[in-house]
Amino acid sequence: MTVIGWFQIFLYCAIVVALTKPLGWYMTRVFNGERTFLSPVLRPIEAGIYWISGVDEKREQHWLTYTVAMLLFHVGGFLIIYSLMRLQAVLPFNPAGQSAVAEDLSFNTAISFITNTNWQNYGGESTLSYLTQMVGLTHQNFLSAATGIVLAVALIRGFARASMRTVGNFWVDVTRCTLYILLPICVVFALFLVWQGMPQTLGAYVEATTLEGAKQTIAVGPVASQVAIKMLGTNGGGFFNANAAHPFENPTALSNFVQMLSIFVLGAALTNVFGRMVGNQRQGWAILAVMGLLFVAGVGVCYWAEAQGTSTMHALGLTGGNMEGKEVRFGIVASSLFAVITTAASCGAVNAMHDSFTALGGMIPLINMQLGEIIVGGVGAGMYGMLLFVILAIFVAGLMVGRTPEYVGKKIEAREVKMAMLAILVLPLMILGWTAVGVVYPAAVASMANAGPHGFTEVLYAFTSGTANNGSAFAGLTGNTFFYNLTLASAMFVGRFFMIVPAMAIAGSLAAKKSIPPSMGTFPTTGGLFVGLVVGVILIMGGLTFFPALALGPIVEQLAMNAGNLF
Amino acid sequence: MLREIRPAIVLLLALTAITGLAYPLAMTAIAGTLFPVQAQGSLIEKDGKVIGSALIGQEFKDDKYFHGRPSATVAPDPNDSTKTVSAPYNAANSGGSNLGPTSKALADRLKEDMDKLRSENPNAAVPVDLVTTSASGLDPNISPEAAQFQVPRVAKARNLPEDQVKQLVTANTEGRLLGVLGEPRVNVLALNLALDRIAAK
Numbered sequence: 001m002t003v004i005g006w007f008q009i010f011l012y013c014a015i016v017v018a019l020t021k022p023l024g025w026y027m028t029r030v031f032n033g034e035r036t037f038l039s040p041v042l043r044p045i046e047a048g049i050y051w052i053s054g055v056d057e058k059r060e061q062h063w064l065t066y067t068v069a070m071l072l073f074h075v076g077g078f079l080i081i082y083s084l085m086r087l088q089a090v091l092p093f094n095p096a097g098q099s100a101v102a103e104d105l106s107f108n109t110a111i112s113f114i115t116n117t118n119w120q121n122y123g124g125e126s127t128l129s130y131l132t133q134m135v136g137l138t139h140q141n142f143l144s145a146a147t148g149i150v151l152a153v154a155l156i157r158g159f160a161r162a163s164m165r166t167v168g169n170f171w172v173d174v175t176r177c178t179l180y181i182l183l184p185i186c187v188v189f190a191l192f193l194v195w196q197g198m199p200q201t202l203g204a205y206v207e208a209t210t211l212e213g214a215k216q217t218i219a220v221g222p223v224a225s226q227v228a229i230k231m232l233g234t235n236g237g238g239f240f241n242a243n244a245a246h247p248f249e250n251p252t253a254l255s256n257f258v259q260m261l262s263i264f265v266l267g268a269a270l271t272n273v274f275g276r277m278v279g280n281q282r283q284g285w286a287i288l289a290v291m292g293l294l295f296v297a298g299v300g301v302c303y304w305a306e307a308q309g310t311s312t313m314h315a316l317g318l319t320g321g322n323m324e325g326k327e328v329r330f331g332i333v334a335s336s337l338f339a340v341i342t343t344a345a346s347c348g349a350v351n352a353m354h355d356s357f358t359a360l361g362g363m364i365p366l367i368n369m370q371l372g373e374i375i376v377g378g379v380g381a382g383m384y385g386m387l388l389f390v391i392l393a394i395f396v397a398g399l400m401v402g403r404t405p406e407y408v409g410k411k412i413e414a415r416e417v418k419m420a421m422l423a424i425l426v427l428p429l430m431i432l433g434w435t436a437v438g439v440v441y442p443a444a445v446a447s448m449a450n451a452g453p454h455g456f457t458e459v460l461y462a463f464t465s466g467t468a469n470n471g472s473a474f475a476g477l478t479g480n481t482f483f484y485n486l487t488l489a490s491a492m493f494v495g496r497f498f499m500i501v502p503a504m505a506i507a508g509s510l511a512a513k514k515s516i517p518p519s520m521g522t523f524p525t526t527g528g529l530f531v532g533l534v535v536g537v538i539l540i541m542g543g544l545t546f547f548p549a550l551a552l553g554p555i556v557e558q559l560a561m562n563a564g565n566l567f
Numbered sequence: 568m569l570r571e572i573r574p575a576i577v578l579l580l581a582l583t584a585i586t587g588l589a590y591p592l593a594m595t596a597i598a599g600t601l602f603p604v605q606a607q608g609s610l611i612e613k614d615g616k617v618i619g620s621a622l623i624g625q626e627f628k629d630d631k632y633f634h635g636r637p638s639a640t641v642a643p644d645p646n647d648s649t650k651t652v653s654a655p656y657n658a659a660n661s662g663g664s665n666l667g668p669t670s671k672a673l674a675d676r677l678k679e680d681m682d683k684l685r686s687e688n689p690n691a692a693v694p695v696d697l698v699t700t701s702a703s704g705l706d707p708n709i710s711p712e713a714a715q716f717q718v719p720r721v722a723k724a725r726n727l728p729e730d731q732v733k734q735l736v737t738a739n740t741e742g743r744l745l746g747v748l749g750e751p752r753v754n755v756l757a758l759n760l761a762l763d764r765i766a767a768k
Contacts, residue, residue, distance in 0.1 A: 004747065006607065008638055008747060008748060009749060012746065018678075025672065027747060028627075030622055034612055045585075049578060049582070052577055052581060053573060053574040053575070053576075053577035053578035053581065054570075054574060055574050055575045055578065061731075065571065068571060069571045069574070070572055072572065072575035073575050073578075073579055075575070076575055076576060076579040077579065080579075080583060084616060086767040094578045101737070103754050111672070116644065123660060123662075124730070125659055125660065125661070126659060126660050134587050134588065135583060135587035135588060136587070138574055138586060138587050138590070138591055139582070139583045139587030141588045142582070142586040143582060143583075143586070144580075166739055169656040171574045171578055171662055174578075174582075175578065175582070178582055178585075178586065179585075183585070183586065185589065186590070187593075187594070188621050190598070191594070191597065191601065191602075192595045193603060194594075194598040194601070194602045194605050194606055195601075195602050195624045196605070197605050197609050197621075198605065199605070199607065199608045199609075200594055200598040201595060201599070201606050201607055201608070202595055203607065205659060206607075206608060206610060206617055206620070207615060207617070208610070208617045208618055208620070208625075209617070209618060210618060210619055210625040210719050211618060211627070211632065211756070211759055211760070211763070212625075212626070212627060212628065212632070214625070214626060216619060216623075216656065216658050217657075217658060217659040217661045218608060218619070218620055218623055218659070219658060219661075220607070220608040220661075222591045222594070223589040224594060225590060225594040226591070229586075240661050240703075241660060241661045242661035242662050242663065242702055242704065242705070244661070245661075245701070245703040246661045246703045246705060247622040247624070247703060247705055247706070247707055248608065248620075248622060248623070250750070251609075251622050252744070253587070253743070253744050253748040253749020254659045254744055256749070256751075257748050264729065276621070286579070310668040310669075311696070312668070312673065312677060313585075313695065315678055316678060316681050317681075318681075318690065318693065318695045318698065319692070319695065320695040320696070322668070322697045324664065324666065324673065324699040324700060325663040325664065325665070325666075325699070325700065325701070325702045326699070326701065326702055326706070327701050327702050327703065328636070328696050328701070328706055328708040328709060328710055328750060328752045329706075329708050329749055329750060330750065331749070331750035333701070334748075334749065334750075335702075350702070351699045351702065352662070352702045353663035353665055353702045355663070355665035355666070355667060356664065356665060356666055356667060356668070357667045357668070357669055359667075362667075366601070400739060406653075411665050449665055449666075450665075450666065450667040450669075450670055451670075451671075452669055453669070454667035454668070454670065457667075471682075474665070474667075474668070475662070475663070475665050476665030476667070476688065484712070486619050508741035513750070518690070519650030534742045536678060555568075557667070557668070557669055560669055561668055563692045564710060565669065566669055566670065566671040566672060566674050567669050567670065
């Protein structure tokens with residue numbers, strides 16, 4: 001670990017915090033339907049979309065209608081991706097002549113993109129046509145991100161409103177989020193990325209003759225436009241197989257730094273949107289503080305572990321940390337930082353191969369996802385995930401003092417706590433359930449690339465990443481098999497929608513409640529005590545649930561490595 | 568609920584047209600105008616032929632060139648399409664080794680590469696990036712230490728004084744951005760092109 005390494009980490013955190021407030025201000029205006037500086041350009045397009053699709057933007061929806069609209073929207077998105085993948089061979093924009101993608105892989109990928117997971121069982125440059133990448137994947141990167149954000153906003157409205165039956169209009173929210181927030185940032189961001197060296201072309205793959213006379217086929221494509229939204233929307237599905245480690249998908253240290261920022265900015269800004277909408281920005285900062293504490297702790301451990309290197313390397317006299325599966329331009333610190341960010345948020349882009357991380361370094365991404373990706377989290381998903389934990393923490397605090405718990409003026413009652421538990425229980429059910437199947441079913445066992453405890457961790461990581469809608473992988477695992485294509489699709493689907501529906505039920509029930517003014521007995525939710533309590537609840541819940549599985553994987557691997565055992 | 572079906576179809580198609588077609592096509596047009604070189608993949612041409620990309624590593628085995636990092640990329644086996652064969656620096660199928668910290672295969676590979684490098688230059692410590700595979704298998708860079716490590720071999724193969732080669736490495740070393748971001752590095756292809764230019768003189 002070096003001073004300059006820690007300075008990069010500090011700089012990163014400082015910029016994220018500095019952007020939280022202005023972006024939160026802007027996003028609040030967008031979701032309140034107010035005018036913004038982009039309205040002169042975008043308002044006519046927005047109105048046109050409502051007109052042709054028959055949306056009355058003044059009409060708000062009950063939480064159930066809002067949820068059904070969201071689900072219908074995803075059925076359509078699924079059909080678009082699935083058909084494009086199956087038909088890409090006969091459609092235009094296919095200069096590399098990619099053939100139709102197999103049924104199970106198309107199914108997995110379509111589920112993967114509508115759930116904002118972007119698990120890559122496909123290898124971008126070797127499987128997909130440009131049309132599939134653009135119309136199938138880029139568009140769903142926008143829409144699954146917008147969906148996450150608007151669901152969080154609907155839940156925030158539940159807290160902010162009183163005695164109301166509605167939580168907003170899904171169609172209006174999703175259109176405004178796409179047009180006013182995601183698209184403008186992506187236009188600027190994509191051009192910045194091209195400037196840094198990212199290709200953006202519809203031309204065919206380039207045939208080069210290297211200095212030594214060998215042939216090299218260089219895959220190119222419309223990369224920058226997809227990568228911009230892939231990062232900003234915490235999607236993470238790479239244009240290339242190696243994702244953000246590929247020099248075309250992340251050419252420089254600067255492109256890497258800005259990509260890391262883009263993973264966190266919208267998620268962090270949503271805490272400020274929450275504060276503004278409930279009428280007290282300090283409520284938002286308190287939540288960001290919870291996230292920040294967990295984040296910095298994770299970065300510290302991961303950076304330390306990777307800088308240490310492995311005992312195999314020490315025995316050979318290699319110093320300078322664990323560079324296996326890392327790129328020189330990023331080095332140890334930017335690779336470790338990226339790994340923690342991408343799993344704290346539900347991004348899943350990688351600029352280094354997590355499978356080759358040290359046992360403890362690779363455990364941090366795993367823990368981040370198992371806690372439910374609430375450390376800033378996926379755009380929107382992190383915010384509603386965190387609010388579920390806040391409800392539990394408030395409930396625990398209420399039990400301790402024997403009062404009905406309240407949060408930002410709303411009584412938290414049995415229905416909310418039950419729904420929050422229902423949503424949170426999805427994680428262990430899918431992660432531990434499927435991992436147990438994956439390590440005994442022979443066809444699944446054959447997919448492991450590494451032997452010993454590391455092989456177990458590969459399986460655990462896959463289902464953790466799928467359920468948490470992350471999409472990063474211990475990529476040695478051969479995921480493109482019938483077993484993994486179907487089981488991971490089920491983990492992704494349940495992990496996304498079985499969390500969303502209870503969260504929306506909470507939004508509806510909170511919006512209908514009366515708002516009660518704070519009294520002497522109200523537990524203050526803007527101070528250090530509250531922050532500590534929420535951090536504690538998150539760690540205890542996560543620890544009790546996943547520690548046994550972690551003990552079988554990364555922890556025992558670390559002990560084996562120290563003892564000099566290889567597999 | 569029935570009235571949600573029309574927007575589910577029409578609004579989805581409208582947003583798909585904007586984000587999936589209009590946006591990437593507009594970006595392609597604008598990027599091609601503003602940054603034509605980068606948009607095409609930062610290609611390097613020599614005598615009218617593309618010899619590679621400034622950003623993509625390529626395989627060097629000859630003693631007279633600086634070598635990049637080991638690459639774990641693969642290609643489909645021409646004899647059996649269900650299998651893959653090693654194909655270093657395959658820029659149409661990026662990827663890493665994915666070998667874990669307790670992998671015996673990784674330990675064996677490290678030892679083998681270490682022994683080879685130690686016999687090549689017994690006087691210096693082997694830099695870690697020269698024996699570890701990169702995440703993409705296409706890393707265009709090596710650390711300045713890894714370049715300096717190879718100086719005696721390259722100088723000998725080219726009959727150049729070591730000092731001259733050393734200077735060339737220093738001249739091709741890029742530092743951190745603003746002294747903070749990233750890591751010091753050397754672009755292997757650029758360095759080798761510079762070497763060839765000296766030879767041509």
